[in-house]
Amino acid sequence: MEKKSFKEAYESINVPKEDVLKAIINGMNRATFNTPKPKKSFKIYVWSIGVAAAIFVASSFISPSISNVMAEVPILGKAYATFNDVIRRNLQSKSLITELNKTTSYKGIDVSITSAYYDGGVVGVTFKVKGDLRIQKDGRVVGFYEIFNGKEGISDSKELVYMEPTENDFIGQIQLSYPKTELPSNTTFPLEFKRIGDIEGSWRFDVPISQLPYETEKIDNQSIQGIAGVQVHFDSIITGKASTAINYTATFPNEGKHDQVRLEAYDDKGNEIAISNDGIDLETIKVNDKIIVKGRSIIPESLKGNTSYIEVHPKVALSQPNQFVSLYEPTPVEIKANRQNLSVKIENITVKDKSFTADFQVNKGDKRNRSFMFFKDFARNDVILVKESEKEIYKEPIKHSVETIDKDELRFRSTFDISELDDFNQSKYVLRVNIGSLSANIPVELEKVKINLD
Amino acid sequence: MKEIKLIKKAIKGNKKCLEELLVLHSDQLYRTAFLYVRNCEDALDVVQEASYKAFLSINQLKNENLFLTWLTRILINCCYDLLKRNKRETPIENMIEQVSVMREKRVESLDLLEAVNQLNENYKTVIILFYFQDLPINKVAKVMNIPENTVKTYLSRGKERLKKLLGGMEYNGEKII
Numbered sequence: 001m002e003k004k005s006f007k008e009a010y011e012s013i014n015v016p017k018e019d020v021l022k023a024i025i026n027g028m029n030r031a032t033f034n035t036p037k038p039k040k041s042f043k044i045y046v047w048s049i050g051v052a053a054a055i056f057v058a059s060s061f062i063s064p065s066i067s068n069v070m071a072e073v074p075i076l077g078k079a080y081a082t083f084n085d086v087i088r089r090n091l092q093s094k095s096l097i098t099e100l101n102k103t104t105s106y107k108g109i110d111v112s113i114t115s116a117y118y119d120g121g122v123v124g125v126t127f128k129v130k131g132d133l134r135i136q137k138d139g140r141v142v143g144f145y146e147i148f149n150g151k152e153g154i155s156d157s158k159e160l161v162y163m164e165p166t167e168n169d170f171i172g173q174i175q176l177s178y179p180k181t182e183l184p185s186n187t188t189f190p191l192e193f194k195r196i197g198d199i200e201g202s203w204r205f206d207v208p209i210s211q212l213p214y215e216t217e218k219i220d221n222q223s224i225q226g227i228a229g230v231q232v233h234f235d236s237i238i239t240g241k242a243s244t245a246i247n248y249t250a251t252f253p254n255e256g257k258h259d260q261v262r263l264e265a266y267d268d269k270g271n272e273i274a275i276s277n278d279g280i281d282l283e284t285i286k287v288n289d290k291i292i293v294k295g296r297s298i299i300p301e302s303l304k305g306n307t308s309y310i311e312v313h314p315k316v317a318l319s320q321p322n323q324f325v326s327l328y329e330p331t332p333v334e335i336k337a338n339r340q341n342l343s344v345k346i347e348n349i350t351v352k353d354k355s356f357t358a359d360f361q362v363n364k365g366d367k368r369n370r371s372f373m374f375f376k377d378f379a380r381n382d383v384i385l386v387k388e389s390e391k392e393i394y395k396e397p398i399k400h401s402v403e404t405i406d407k408d409e410l411r412f413r414s415t416f417d418i419s420e421l422d423d424f425n426q427s428k429y430v431l432r433v434n435i436g437s438l439s440a441n442i443p444v445e446l447e448k449v450k451i452n453l454d
Numbered sequence: 455m456k457e458i459k460l461i462k463k464a465i466k467g468n469k470k471c472l473e474e475l476l477v478l479h480s481d482q483l484y485r486t487a488f489l490y491v492r493n494c495e496d497a498l499d500v501v502q503e504a505s506y507k508a509f510l511s512i513n514q515l516k517n518e519n520l521f522l523t524w525l526t527r528i529l530i531n532c533c534y535d536l537l538k539r540n541k542r543e544t545p546i547e548n549m550i551e552q553v554s555v556m557r558e559k560r561v562e563s564l565d566l567l568e569a570v571n572q573l574n575e576n577y578k579t580v581i582i583l584f585y586f587q588d589l590p591i592n593k594v595a596k597v598m599n600i601p602e603n604t605v606k607t608y609l610s611r612g613k614e615r616l617k618k619l620l621g622g623m624e625y626n627g628e629k630i631i
Contacts, residue, residue: 006585009566013485016494020484023498024476027505028469 085175086276086300088124090242091117096212104203108132109196111203114171118209120240121178121296122277125191125207130169134197141170144195154179177280181247181294183238186210214240217453223314223446228339229253230316232261234449244299246312246451252291255338257284258319262443263297267307276300309452315443320436324391327351327426335433342438344383347411351426354419356385358431365409368442372407379404379412382434391432461518472512476505479522482587483529489582490533491540492571500536504529523596526587530579530597569619577612580605 091097096117103112109131117124133141141163150158156176163170174191188206196203217237224231231251238245252259265273277298284293303310323335325346333346348359360383362375380402398416405411418424457475464472476483480501487500507528515524570581576598583594584605591609595602 006566006581007588010485010489010586013488013567015481015484016498017480019494019498020480020501021477023502024473024480024483024505027502027507028473028476028509030502030506031509032469 085124085173087119087122087175087242088117088126088173090301091119091212094241096241098208098210100208102205102207104205106201106203107199109199109201109203111193111196113191113205113207116207116209118178118211120212120214120238120243120298121183121245122175122240122243122298122300123178123189123209124173124175126171126173128166128169128171129163129196131196133170134199135165139165141165141197143172143193143197145174145191145193147174147176147189147191148179149190149192177245177277177296177298179280179282181282183211212241214238219451221449221451223449225316225444225446227341228256228259228316228318228444230256230259230318230444230446232314232316232446234312234451237451237453239302239304239453242300242302244301244303246297246299248295248297248314250293250295250316252293252316253339254286254289254291256318257286257291259291260317260319260440260443261293261295261297262315262317264313264315265299266311266313267303268309268311269307273299273301273303273307273310303453308454309450312449312451314446314449316446317441317443318439320439322392323433323435324388325431325433327356327429327431335435337435337439340439340442340444342435342442344433344435344438346431346433349431354417356416356418356424356429357413358383358385358416359405359411359413362410362412363438365406365411367410370442372410374441375410376402376404376412378437379414382437383412383414384432384434385414385416385418385429386432388428388430391430457521458518461515461521464512464521465515465518467513469509472509475521476508476525479525483525486526486529486582486587487533489567489570489586490530490578491536496536496540500529500532503532503535507532520596523589523593526583526589527597527599534575566616569616572619573612573615576608577615580608581612581616584609 088097096119097115098117099115100113103110105111109129111127111129113125113127115126129141129143135141143161143163144159145161146158148154148157157179159174161172161174163172178189186209188208191205191207193203194200215238217239219234219236221234222231223234229252233249233251235247235249238247246263246265248261250259250261261279263275263278265275267273275297277296280296280298282294282296284291286292318337318340320337320340325333325335327349331346331348335344335346337343342363345361345364346358347361348357350357360379362378367375381397384397385400386397398418398421400414400416403413403415405413457478460471460475460478464475483501483504484497487497487504488494491497491500504525508525511528515521570578573581579598580594583589583597584591589597591602591605595605598605600608
């Protein structure tokens with residue numbers, strides 16, 4: 001019995017007979033005629049050690065657990081820009097940072113706000129922490145804070161912050177986009193640390209900020225994408241000392257209330273300009289059957305004098321509801337995104353004693369410049385057998401394996417192990433296709449818009 | 455008996471006979487290579503390399519009864535050569551796939567072949583030879599050039615390790631180990 005199972009597994013390895021025969025004959029010919037080994041197709045080889053780490057980081061951004069988050073916020077640019085606060089550095093060189101010294105003590109831990117800036121739509125704060133702190137393995141201390149009393153609807157209103165060690169204390173910094181359409185010139189904003197190291201508590205501040213001189217320029221450009229029913233109107237541009245904010249008003253249909261604007265910007269030489277905070281929602285209102293969102297994107301540099309215009313490529317990541325396929329439905333079944341040309345075609349469904357298999361093709365094989373791994377991840381995480389009564393609940397998927405049937409055509413086969421489900425029944429289970437995870441990562445592109453700066 | 459005749463002729467230098475023998479065992483050669491290298495292209499490469507070496511050194515085979523043992527040893531050495539080479543230079547796209555495969559391994563339970571592939575060299579080879587290739591313990595010992603008792607030890611430790619990797623999972627509904 002033991003050996004039998006091993007044997008079965010062994011025999012399940014498909015043998016490409018002709019190729020194997022060819023390999024044997026090639027081997028024989030090489031030995032007989034002393035011919036060199038035919039070269040394999042050319043590939044770029046890299047030294048593995050350093051690159052492995054880099055690729056691991058890169059690919060973890062498309063990992064299953066993160067891909068849902070990815071759908072919500074464009075993490076990458078933001079994380080790096082916040083860590084390396086270019087605006088602060090720039091202002092510091094011009095001595096435009098306000099020194100502060102406000103301290104709050106609680107449970108033997110002193111937290112002091114040491115400086116602040118307010119440039120265009122961006123606010124930055126530095127602080128230091130002293131006391132008997134729990135230090136992480138990497139030498140840093142982690143804290144948790146809220147701004148604007150942690151109000152929902154303000155992006156990043158509750159966040160973790162890492163503090164770096166200095167000689168006597170730990171220092172940290174926070175950068176945020178001022179979360180309102182109107183930017184008051186002198187104001188305070190509420191900042192409260194709720195945990196430092198492993199100590200829960202309350203270290204509360206009203207941080208005074210006064211806005212550095214800035215210019216606002218009204219603009220009036222509009223870009224529309226008819227099929228998706230989305231439109232983005234560019235309202236104004238705020239040029240600060242070390243930052244530029246683009247204000248826009250986006251209009252989505254009712255079903256697209258979670259749609260998200262993403263901008264790409266290029267200078268007059270065609271070079272991409274980094275956007276550090278994209279798609280900040282400031283205000284959302286509903287008018288008739290439309291959702292109107294006032295939003296802002298931040299470029300961490302003052303562009304005046306560097307480029308005569310910026311060319312903005314607006315994109316909108318559409319939110320799409322999950323779709324479900326009944327296991328009785330005759331195949332093929334095509335699942336289409338509502339407002340975008342994206343699809344998943346369930347080509348075949350097989351139910352056996354102990355397994356359920358679905359063969360499907362993603363997007364008719366059209367990769368839209370995305371890597372194959374993106375689709376493989378989609379195949380693994382977003383086409384899932386679920387219980388009809390719990391179909392919208394996200395929980396650990398039923399044990400399954402995904403096989404690539406045709407890499408170029410994006411055809412996959414998912415086999416679910418149903419042997420441990422005591423209630424499997426074709427009427428009780430459905431196939432959930434999370435087409436939203438495709439649309440969130442393949443935004444619709446709107447017409448480019450040119451914004452003059454002179 | 456026909457095979458023994460072929461082997462004798464092959465040892466004497468009859469290339470056609472050796473070719474016939476390799477073809478006879480081609481499925482096994484490919485599958486075993488695949489168990490080690492885990493992809494079709496490399497498995498074919500290993501089969502070619504092993505065939506090449508078999509043709510070059512068949513005249514050194516002293517005992518025709520040990521043909522398959524001898525061939526398997528060549529094949530396994532070729533597998534390790536290729537794996538070593540791949541460790542030094544890995545094409546970038548493979549690495550992305552490998553990372554993804556590593557991730558998948560965490561996500562879902564391993565299947566039997568994957569699990570075998572995760573064993574260390576000695577355990578892997580005894581398991582492959584004994585379970586997959588059906589070689590008796592004494593032949594396994596010959597291929598690996600180790601005492602029979604060591605084969606038994608490796609077998610039981612390999613199985614222990616496999617059990618852990620598979621988490622007592624059942625394969626095709628049957629308890630396998």
